[in-house]
Amino acid sequence: MSDHSQNKSGGTLKSPVFWIVFILVMGAVISWLPMSIIAKSRFTTSEKPRIHIFQDMDQQPKYRPQATSAIFADGRAMRQPVQGTVAFGDVQESDHYFRGYERVETQQQGKFEVTYFKGFPQEVTVDENFIKRGQQRYEIYCTPCHGSDGYGQGTVHLRALELQQATWVPPTSMHTDMVRDREEGHIFNTITHGIRNMPAYGKQIPVKDRWAIVAYIRALQLSQNAPISDVPEDVKPTLR
Ligand code: HEC
Incomplete structure (x- = not known):
């Protein structure tokens, strides 16, 4: 009789060779598990956050901009600066430089009279470099609509004509008396x-660059509208 038939509990006892092979095969199969899990997570997406073993200080309770907060009576997490606070280095005292106009209160309560400044503020020096800077900024921000020559034939304008946009307002030419006479x-x-229909560029163009653009527009206007008295005597005969 073999060992098998003597086992009264019903199961059969296997030989040690079987167990060795069994363990080796199982080991081989299990050793592939991490590989297949890694492969699966590489090629599938999940709603759950990634496994994040080293937390460092990556997750902290904090308020995001415009979030609400139960701590404050008005429910806002973002606090208003104390009234009258001026950020460091952010005093904008010169009306001419920072705003281009002056506001004077009139007799009538709450009504103001606005006067635009003629000429350039003392904070800037209008020289060749300044105008060149203005040209560069103009080419970046204004050419798409007003065109390199300022006549209002920029690519955006031409495209709007092509699309026959009924609501399109053409960009003003810099070479009109109206713009020439503007302060x-x-x-x-x-x-x-x-x-009116032109958007604001103050957020994108710093104050000094805005003045540089104004200087360049003046140069541009002069290029199309110089009086004969400005032409040097020796060049005059060559004019046609
Ligand atoms: C998206 C197109 C667009 C861009 C970019 C643009 N403009 Fe204009 N601009 C207009 C339009 C349109 C008008 C006329 C607005 C109207 O009459 O409703 C105008 C009008 C003007 C006027 C005449 C305003 C007046 O009545 O005195 C000036 C000056 C001017 N733009 C300067 C600039 C300068 C400088 C830049 C670059 C910093 C610039 N624009 C960029 C579209 C543009």
């Missing part, structure tokens, strides 16, 4: 806040 401060303010 420097007025053009500065147009860049800062936009005007």
Whole structure:
């Protein structure tokens, strides 16, 4: 009789060779598990956050911008600065430089009279470099609509004509008497806040660059409208 038939509990006892082979095969199969889990997580997506073993200080309770908070009576997490606070280095005292206009209160309560400044503020020096800077900024921010020559034939304008946009308002030409007669401060303010259908560029163009653009517009206007008296005597005969 073999060992098998003597086992009264019903099961059969296997030989040690079987167990060795069994363990080896199982070991081989199990050793592939991590590989297949890694492979699966590489190629599938999951709603759960990644496994994050080293937390460091990556997750902290904090308020995001515009979030609400139960701590404050008004429910806002973002607090208003104390009234009258001016951020360091952010005093904008010069009306001419920072705004381009001056506001004077009139007799009538709450009504103001606005005067735009003529000429350039003392904070800037209008020289060749400054105008070149203005040209570069103009080419970046204004050319798409007003065109390199300022006549208002920029690519955005041409495209709008192509699309036959009924609501399209053409960009103003810089070479109209209206824009020529505008105070420097007025053009500065147009860049800062936009005007009628033109959007504002104050958020994108720093104050000094805005003045540089104004200087360049003046140069551009002169290029199309110089009086004969500005032409040097020796060049005059060559004019046609
Ligand atoms: C998205 C197109 C667009 C861009 C970019 C643009 N403008 Fe204009 N601009 C207009 C339009 C349109 C008008 C006319 C608005 C109207 O009459 O409703 C205008 C008008 C003006 C005027 C005349 C305002 C007046 O009545 O005195 C000036 C000056 C001017 N733009 C300067 C600039 C300068 C400088 C830049 C670059 C910083 C610039 N614009 C960028 C579209 C643009």
